[in-house]
Amino acid sequence: MHEDTERHPGRGADRGANRAEPAELYRTVRLIRRTEERLKDLFAAGEVPGFIHLSIGQEAISAGVMSALTPQDTIASTHRGHGHAIAKGLSLPGFFAELLGKEDGLCRGRGGSMHVADMSVGMLGANGIVAAGLSIAMGSALAHKTLKREAIAAVFFGDGALAEGVVHETFNLAKLWRLPLLFVCENNGWGEFLPTSKQISFKLADLAAAYGLPHDDVDGNNVFAVAESAHRAVGRIRAGEGPRILECRTTRVRGHYEGDAQKYRAPDEIKALAERDAVQLAALALTKQGSSEAELSAINDEVERTLDTAVEKARTGAEAAFETARREVYTREARS
Amino acid sequence: MPELRFGHAVNRALSDAMAADPSVIVLGEDVGEAGGSFGATRSLRERFGAERVLDTPISEAAIVGAAVGAAMSGLKPVVEIMFMDFVTLAMDALVNQAAKARFMFGGQTSVPMVLRTPHGGGVNAGPQHSQCLEAWFAHIPGLKVVCPSDAASAYGLLRAAIDDPDPVIFIENKSLYGRKADVPETLDILPLGKASVARAGRDATIVTYGAAVHTALSAASALARDGIEAEVLDLRSLQPWDEQAVLASLRRTHRLIVAHEAVEAFGVGAEIAARMADVGFDELDGPIVRVGAPFTPVPFSKTLEAGYLPGADAIVTAVRRTLE
Numbered sequence: 001m002h003e004d005t006e007r008h009p010g011r012g013a014d015r016g017a018n019r020a021e022p023a024e025l026y027r028t029v030r031l032i033r034r035t036e037e038r039l040k041d042l043f044a045a046g047e048v049p050g051f052i053h054l055s056i057g058q059e060a061i062s063a064g065v066m067s068a069l070t071p072q073d074t075i076a077s078t079h080r081g082h083g084h085a086i087a088k089g090l091s092l093p094g095f096f097a098e099l100l101g102k103e104d105g106l107c108r109g110r111g112g113s114m115h116v117a118d119m120s121v122g123m124l125g126a127n128g129i130v131a132a133g134l135s136i137a138m139g140s141a142l143a144h145k146t147l148k149r150e151a152i153a154a155v156f157f158g159d160g161a162l163a164e165g166v167v168h169e170t171f172n173l174a175k176l177w178r179l180p181l182l183f184v185c186e187n188n189g190w191g192e193f194l195p196t197s198k199q200i201s202f203k204l205a206d207l208a209a210a211y212g213l214p215h216d217d218v219d220g221n222n223v224f225a226v227a228e229s230a231h232r233a234v235g236r237i238r239a240g241e242g243p244r245i246l247e248c249r250t251t252r253v254r255g256h257y258e259g260d261a262q263k264y265r266a267p268d269e270i271k272a273l274a275e276r277d278a279v280q281l282a283a284l285a286l287t288k289q290g291s292s293e294a295e296l297s298a299i300n301d302e303v304e305r306t307l308d309t310a311v312e313k314a315r316t317g318a319e320a321a322f323e324t325a326r327r328e329v330y331t332r333e334a335r336s
Numbered sequence: 337m338p339e340l341r342f343g344h345a346v347n348r349a350l351s352d353a354m355a356a357d358p359s360v361i362v363l364g365e366d367v368g369e370a371g372g373s374f375g376a377t378r379s380l381r382e383r384f385g386a387e388r389v390l391d392t393p394i395s396e397a398a399i400v401g402a403a404v405g406a407a408m409s410g411l412k413p414v415v416e417i418m419f420m421d422f423v424t425l426a427m428d429a430l431v432n433q434a435a436k437a438r439f440m441f442g443g444q445t446s447v448p449m450v451l452r453t454p455h456g457g458g459v460n461a462g463p464q465h466s467q468c469l470e471a472w473f474a475h476i477p478g479l480k481v482v483c484p485s486d487a488a489s490a491y492g493l494l495r496a497a498i499d500d501p502d503p504v505i506f507i508e509n510k511s512l513y514g515r516k517a518d519v520p521e522t523l524d525i526l527p528l529g530k531a532s533v534a535r536a537g538r539d540a541t542i543v544t545y546g547a548a549v550h551t552a553l554s555a556a557s558a559l560a561r562d563g564i565e566a567e568v569l570d571l572r573s574l575q576p577w578d579e580q581a582v583l584a585s586l587r588r589t590h591r592l593i594v595a596h597e598a599v600e601a602f603g604v605g606a607e608i609a610a611r612m613a614d615v616g617f618d619e620l621d622g623p624i625v626r627v628g629a630p631f632t633p634v635p636f637s638k639t640l641e642a643g644y645l646p647g648a649d650a651i652v653t654a655v656r657r658t659l660e
Binding site for chain 2: 074076098105106107108109110111115117118119120124125127128129132134135136137138139140141142143144146147153165166169170172173176177325328329330331332
């Protein structure tokens with residue numbers, strides 16, 4: 001459906017081998033941040049229909065975890081899933097076109113922000129239902145195991161999802177069946193408009209212990225720390241040790257959805273988030289390791305050019321038409 | 337002609353599908369070592385191994401969600417939900433995930449999974465183990481719904497359901513499992529969406545499905561003693577349903593009854609009646625009459641359940657009403 005050459009090269013052979021390189025990790029967090037900042041503006045300008053949930057502040061998790069995965073590995077994502085999709089290497093023009101509701105969007109305008117998927121890179125979909133991705137990813141891991149693939153599955157979910165019952169079922173079953181599955185909890189301290197403390201009575205580490213699931217805790221705003229933990233965890237899963245949990249402490253900078261004024265948050269809390277900014281922390285670390293300002297600028301400029309092209313292409317695409325869509329509910333209907 | 341039990345036909349369909357396609361797996365509560373609560377998966381584990389016949393814990397939501405993810409990743413899972421009443425626990429996976437994935441991802445993937453589950457009363461299983469909930473699923477774009485009436489259709493439709501690229505809810509009336517029927521030497525795969533004439537007749541059409549086909553056949557026999565020849569049309573598939581076959585029969589008989597064990601209100605019969613009142617309006621010489629269960633939960637006791645279940649007499653009365 002989409003030519004490989006259209007895809008952002010994050011998953012390609014030219015980048016695949018070095019996705020864990022510091023400069024590449026920086027590029028990915030920067031790309032996610034700038035993608036979402038552009039979405040914020042496009043949304044404010046009325047070009048993005050519906051509603052969107054931005055992951056600004058949480059980019060390091062996507063970049064770090066995905067650096068440990070191969071294109072054959074599969075992921076299931078959330079309503080706040082732009083970063084997961086981008087880091088997994090989906091087509092950026094297709095991504096923007098989808099969010100703008102265009103026929104050449106990745107899901108041809110049928111899904112939008114909450115349902116972006118790209119099966120060709122193992123991205124099994126964002127999901128509008130909290131915690132729904134856990135059992136889907138478990139099924140994908142079961143398929144990998146049954147069909148003797150080397151691939152693993154990973155699922156992203158927020159701390160808010162921990163209150164859903166299917167989390168218990170999935171933890172139990174994944175452990176019981178020793179599936180190649182990485183649970184990535186993006187703990188940003190908020191579930192919609194309420195802090196975690198008012199929703200969750202337990203610590204994920206304690207829950208993990210109850211299931212016998214190994215649990216790693218990592219600074220989710222430090223892309224290098226996430227990448228290191230993810231590589232270690234994924235290595236052990238690939239070695240056949242069964243499922244594990246990676247809990248990433250992170251920060252949700254924007255509201256639950258775009259347009260949420262966040263009156264429920266203290267001003268000094270939001271101000272303090274800047275000190276933990278994932279993109280700035282990554283840039284700072286690169287500089288400390290010897291990267292020059294010019295090298296960082298070159299990455300930033302390349303990201304802007306990539307986004308310019310993607311947004312422009314998306315804007316000029318045709319609107320999706322219902323007469324085509326209505327014939328595609330079932331597979332054989334669409335083929336006939 | 338050999339005889340085959342309905343439950344054995346389901347078992348044979350599963351076994352043949354697994355032999356034909358290594359990506360078919362079976363999972364559910366007690367489907368492995370125990371061979372299924374109604375015996376439908378008996379001996380599959382011995383034949384195909386524990387990796388393809390998976391006993392699951394009592395976790396309907398996760399089992400069905402896993403089937404969705406597995407189906408999107410190269411397997412063809414056949415999930416058993418022990419009683420149809422328990423699908424309430426898996427509704428997100430079915431309605432928001434399985435039914436939507438193909439459409440909302442723009443055709444990038446299909447979800448080739450089957451959910452097998454027994455519905456129906458008659459065994460005093462009470463309000464939470466007897467319901468016929470098929471109309472819920474027939475209402476969801478993206479799902480297919482199938483309900484066979486005998487051994488040959490159970491085999492043929494289940495094979496077709498497993499081969500189908502989209503999610504299929506495959507409903508087995510639990511009163512049918514032990515029922516024997518003559519079957520052809522070679523069992524055929526039957527197309528989804530096609531009805532079958534179970535008994536031909538000229539005076540009225542009884543559209544029905546599942547175990548109610550047998551109730552309708554009893555009613556037709558009783559009516560025949562009075563010289564009324566009712567046609568019994570076995571729908572076999574509820575989504576998609578064979579509108580052309582119903583219309584063709586209505587053109588012959590000009591009278592229509594829709595009968596099912598499920599609650600009458602807002603049921604499958606309501607959809608068929610509404611469509612025929614529209615596209616078949618000129619053919620109708622009498623009111624379309626529905627026969628279904630009353631608007632109460634399925635009761636437990638023998639006398640209560642006997643009063644609840646729509647029987648042949650109710651269908652006979654309905655046919656007489658539309659012929660008045």
